[in-house]
Amino acid sequence: MTQRDIFLVANEVNELGGVGRWQIQLATLLAERGHRVTVVGIAPPHHPMDLGERPPFRTETLYARRPPSRPRPRRLLGSADPAVRRHEAHMRKAAARLTELFRAARPGAMIIVPQVWAMEWVALADTAGHPVIGMTHESFDTCRKSSRFQRVKKYFAPVDRLLALTQEDADHWVGEGLTNVDFLPNPLPFLPDTPSPRSEKVVASIGRLSHEKGVDMLLDAWAEVAPRQPGWTLRIHGSGPAEQQLQQQCADLGLQDSVDFAGQTDDVPGALRASSLFVQSSRGEGFPLSLLEAMACGVPCVAFDCAPGVREIITHEEDGLLARPGNTMELARHLVRLMSDQHLRDTFGERALHTVRRFDPETITRRWEELFDFLER
CATH class of the missing domain: 3.40.50.2000 (Glycogen Phosphorylase B;)
Structure with missing residues (x-):
């Protein structure tokens, strides 16, 4: 060489x-x-x-x-x-x-x-x-x-x-x-020794709190999800210019009891291992590292199909679920489906651990x- x-x-x-x-x-x-x-x-x-x-x-x-x-x-x-x-x-x-x-x-x-x-x-x-x-x-x-x-x-x-x-x-x-x-x-940002046990009733989101990342759309979707899946928490990791506006939106939707604005994390693997699902609601992406990270931790992903890089990483109905870009009702349905089915979560999570190794x-x-x-x- x-x-x-x-x-x-x-x-x-x-x-x-x-x-x-x-x-x-x-x-x-x-x-x-x-x-x-x-x-x-x-x-x-x-x-x-x-x-x-x-x-x-x-x-x-x-x-x-x-x-x-x-x-x-x-x-x-x-x-x-x-x-x-x-x-x-x-x-x-x-x-x-x-x-x-x-x-x-x-x-x-x-x-x-x-x-x-x-x-x-x-x-x-x-x-x-x-x-x-x-x-x-x-x-x-x-x-x-x-x-x-x-x-x-x-x-x-x-x-x-x-x-x-x-x-x-x-x-x-x-x-x-x-x-x-x-x-x-x-490439995969990391290869953790221990994947998530997918036992916590937590849906994780990790990314900058900006318009491009679409957390406002995620909150709209969560307003449909939360009443149907009591006991689950949407944990949003990140900071950015839209943070105050998003927190106000959360309050307006009455979601304070089921949404946790956890701030920026220095321990991404730890945040993912403490979750059972990962959601990405971006308006646009390239080849998102956060999806690679979640799958490397055995956490199945739900995402808007907003870019070729997203569907290159996630195979719909195999190791995760894709919703049409901006369709918050479809995103909500996918989340509810996985939140209510432990076997499907585990199946997708185990497949994700395997398929993500190609990166x-x-x-x-x-x-x-x-x-x-x-x-x-």
């Missing part, structure tokens, strides 16, 4: 969230296999994750403070607008540090860019001939509805490989005219190394 210099260039080194957790896990997996890994952030994190005392990779951040957004050029001046030129000069100065890092790397180095904002700086740097792998960590449909869509097509079109998270999303990007597309799923970290890391070898040819 070739030991390589690998650069992960992201928006931030250790931002709390799915992409941040993914990049730290991948950096650790690659470092443990003997690669020399550097994680470069463009800006400091808003909500930092703890990397521990001695992470097995180097870190560097280009800016001490988050840089201002790119100004819109005035119509008559275009790219000659002084504000635009000052901003680009500022970006080029920061990108020069990337050039230094890339030029100092050994032959066979790889540059991985998991976010398009970070790619704007990599595009200004001299990559010293090293292959560049871009990534999009959201579904094609979610990206298409955002301002990132045109930027992904612009900045990732020239890279050596653009990775989606599923074959279905990769095919959509090919349909947009990109010819460098492949896919690689996220084993060793398997996914080996696929990354196979991609590195292919791009070096």
